[in-house]
Amino acid sequence: MFDGMTELSTERRMWSLFEPVHAVxxxxxxxxxxxxxxxxxxxxxxxxxxxxxxxxxxxAGPVIxxxxxxxxxxxxxxxxxxxxxxxxxxxxxxRRVGAGHALAGAVAGLDGIEELAGLLREAASAAxxxxxxxxxxxxxxxxxxxxxEVVWHAATLLREHRGDGHLAALLVEGLDGCESMVWRxxxxxxxxxxxxQPARGWTDEEWDAARDRLHQRGYLxxxxxxxxxxxxxYRTIEELTDRLAAGPWEALGPEATQRxxxxxxxxATRVLAELPDYPVWIRLPAPATPAPGAS
Numbered sequence: 001m002f003d004g005m006t007e008l009s010t011e012r013r014m015w016s017l018f019e020p021v022h023a024v025x026x027x028x029x030x031x032x033x034x035x036x037x038x039x040x041x042x043x044x045x046x047x048x049x050x051x052x053x054x055x056x057x058x059x060a061g062p063v064i065x066x067x068x069x070x071x072x073x074x075x076x077x078x079x080x081x082x083x084x085x086x087x088x089x090x091x092x093x094x095r096r097v098g099a100g101h102a103l104a105g106a107v108a109g110l111d112g113i114e115e116l117a118g119l120l121r122e123a124a125s126a127a128x129x130x131x132x133x134x135x136x137x138x139x140x141x142x143x144x145x146x147x148x149e150v151v152w153h154a155a156t157l158l159r160e161h162r163g164d165g166h167l168a169a170l171l172v173e174g175l176d177g178c179e180s181m182v183w184r185x186x187x188x189x190x191x192x193x194x195x196x197q198p199a200r201g202w203t204d205e206e207w208d209a210a211r212d213r214l215h216q217r218g219y220l221x222x223x224x225x226x227x228x229x230x231x232x233x234y235r236t237i238e239e240l241t242d243r244l245a246a247g248p249w250e251a252l253g254p255e256a257t258q259r260x261x262x263x264x265x266x267x268a269t270r271v272l273a274e275l276p277d278y279p280v281w282i283r284l285p286a287p288a289t290p291a292p293g294a295s
Contacts, residue, residue: 034098074201126251135161165244
């Protein structure tokens, strides 16, 4: 499987650790149960309610822009209908409570959660949010009081902040929403289309048209496999994504970042082991061994 990054940057190492903590929002049974108890049945209703709630009761338009890789038709099916079933505040409460329950088992026996909460909050609070729709929306929410919920909230803010920057990098490369999905699957050796395409709502016709456009521009060969241009684009996009995600860790400083990495690694490792449905095409690196010198 192609990765293209010979050495993980600080930004990418930290992403590999806070991403699993955020991902319980969508992939943990406890969060799905929390949405069902709030009266919202169906996975995708919970997903769209959870992720868009920080923006309020928005319609499909802003979400198509902010989510990028989702087919517009899929977004329209979810929004604004979901707001007739649950309020944004109820969705925010459900995702926070569900995430707390999902993480509770993973922290059993781990030390330093309060310290970790403080470090992650400091880093997330320093994330610059200009031009970051989802990052800014989450940054405007009040912080929870429970340390474990603080860890989750900080991870969510950092994840959406990095994600917003990643979409900017895709725009610079000139990849539209469907093209970005087809391209990512090709770079991944073709693995994951059977999950990614329906999960993002693209039809076969839309997927094949995007593949043809990428072939014409040199990203794919005649068989739909990634070319060197695709691999070069991957490296460029990931490097730009890292640069755009550097602010929180620069503000925290190298020693505190290393300490945060050390405390977060065992939690992320445990959480990731409990998320078997995590999308293969995202290619999340395994939680890295803390950098030398981390204390």
